[in-house]
Amino acid sequence: MLFFRSEERVDEWCQAQGLPRRPLVRLDQLWSLALAWYANRLSPAARRPQPDEMRAIFARVGLTGPFWDPQADVFS
Amino acid sequence: MDFDIQVKLAIYQHLAETTQAPSVEEVAERAGAAPADVREAYGRLARNRVLVLQPDGVSIRMAPPFSGVPTQHRVEVDGKEYFANCAWDALGVPAALHREGEVLSRCEQTFEPINFQVHASGPEPEPCVIHFAVPAALWWKDIVFT
Numbered sequence: 001m002l003f004f005r006s007e008e009r010v011d012e013w014c015q016a017q018g019l020p021r022r023p024l025v026r027l028d029q030l031w032s033l034a035l036a037w038y039a040n041r042l043s044p045a046a047r048r049p050q051p052d053e054m055r056a057i058f059a060r061v062g063l064t065g066p067f068w069d070p071q072a073d074v075f076s
Numbered sequence: 077m078d079f080d081i082q083v084k085l086a087i088y089q090h091l092a093e094t095t096q097a098p099s100v101e102e103v104a105e106r107a108g109a110a111p112a113d114v115r116e117a118y119g120r121l122a123r124n125r126v127l128v129l130q131p132d133g134v135s136i137r138m139a140p141p142f143s144g145v146p147t148q149h150r151v152e153v154d155g156k157e158y159f160a161n162c163a164w165d166a167l168g169v170p171a172a173l174h175r176e177g178e179v180l181s182r183c184e185q186t187f188e189p190i191n192f193q194v195h196a197s198g199p200e201p202e203p204c205v206i207h208f209a210v211p212a213a214l215w216w217k218d219i220v221f222t
Binding site: 022024073 | 165185
């Protein structure tokens with residue numbers, strides 16, 4: 001998960017790396033993901049989100065579809 | 077408290093306080109445990125995807141959002157500089173510490189700086205996008221690349 005100045009810079013990077021262009025996420029969406037994943041990471045009760053929780057977290061910030069499904073089998 | 081949680085908390089406390097990944101001995105001292113027991117806990121925590129270890133099995137490569145090695149994603153919080161594993165984790169550092177901070181990273185194509193403040197309410201607007209190169213189902217196939 002890398003920062004780029006613009007979509008055009010992403011396209012150039014993907015072409016140079018020979019990688020497919022994948023979804024882009026906005027900074028405000030990334031902040032929501034950071035809070036959901038890490039806000040309680042330093043507490044004893046912290047645990048990694050389970051697949052259904054992950055799907056719900058992604059959906060809350062508008063990220064849906066197989067790319068965001070930790071159990072999708074279409075990419076392997 | 078479960079021993080593995082005790083070890084995990086000792087690791088995170090050390091990272092939060094010092095910005096550096098602790099040695100097994102430092103974790104053992106914090107947890108009041110034997111280094112051999114801590115090494116075994118490292119293995120379980122890695123299998124449970126709580127930690128990512130270096131090939132030596134005792135050096136911490138990742139305790140997300142913190143990186144145990146220098147990266148292009150730096151985060152300044154309270155005058156300390158942390159390394160994060162990726163763009164997501166760069167925001168994860170202030171989120172985990174519940175502190176404001178500054179992300180100091182770069183555009184991966186041009187290497188121009190991408191720096192912005194992160195407040196309790198979230199990051200200040202900065203013209204940038206974040207590219208997720210790997211589908212969620214494959215993140216742990218090569219978590220360092222992810």
